[in-house]
Amino acid sequence: MISKLKGRIDTYGPDWVVIDVNGVGYHCFCSTKTLSVLPAAGEFGELFTEMLVSQDMIRLVGFATQGEREWFKLLQTVQGVGTKVALALLSTLSTAELAQAIALQDKAMVARAPGVGPKVAQRIVSELKDKAPAFAPADPALAKLQAEIGGPKPTAASDAVSALVNLGYGQSQAGAAVSAAMRKAGDDAATEQLIRLALKELALA
Incomplete structure (x- = not known):
């Protein structure tokens, strides 16, 4: 099982990269986000990999993290x-x-x-x-917000998310903005304050 590769970047394709490890080229399929953070061809890089084995082929998929x-x-x-x-x-x-x-x-x-x-x-x-x-990445504010959204009683945070959604923002986008607002304003912030801060976050996005 190949779980990590470290070597010189050989060539790139639209959804793959070939990484040369001691003279052996490994063809890895990757997400565009992974490809975007790899170094230029000729430079050294590394990939975490997952080896997929099927009846007729063996493929490597590479990841930045x-x-x-x-x-x-x-x-x-x-x-x-x-x-x-x-x-x-x-x-x-x-x-x-x-x-x-x-x-x-x-x-x-x-x-x-x-x-x-x-x-x-x-x-x-x-x-x-x-x-x-x-x-999920550790984000206590977001975790608290998610718990409140799913809770039995409305809270300032869940009300702020609802208000932003009513303004046309996506649920995820609104949740992230209110999470950021909670980190700045604290857990006891009023709905109106969270909405104002969240709108500022969205304006900067």
């Missing part, structure tokens, strides 16, 4: 999500955005990825809602 690799594996536990769709998702959304979209059940954000229709997006947010938190 271990977190991206874990998300790739997690996504493929959902029916209808294969290598191509998982890489499309990781090309469209960062792992933090993906975790947030699943936590907030924002299937529209997930469906932005090419090849991901409404039904597959719904399955992803539904089936991974209990698994995704283990892969």
Whole structure:
């Protein structure tokens, strides 16, 4: 099992890279986000990898971080999500955005990825809602906000998210902005203050 490669970047393609490790070229399929952070051809780089073995071929998929690799594996536990769709998702959304979209059940954000229709997006947010938190970046404010949104009683934070959604912002986008506002204003901030701060965050985005 090949889990990591470190060597000289040989050539790039639209969704792959060849990395030369001691004279052996390894062809790795990658998300566009991973390809964008790798060094130029001729320079040294490294990839975390997942080796996929099927009846007729062996493929390597490369990742910039271990977190991206874990998300790739997690996504493929959902029916209808294969290598191509998982890489499309990781090309469209960062792992933090993906975790947030699943936590907030924002299937529209997930469906932005090419090849991901409404039904597959719904399955992803539904089936991974209990698994995704283990892969999400540590953000106490966002975790608290997500708990409040799903709680029995409205809170200042959930009311602020609702207000932003009514203004036309996406659920995930609104959640991230209110999370940032909570970090600045504190847990006891009023709804109006959170909305004002969140709108400033959205204006800077």
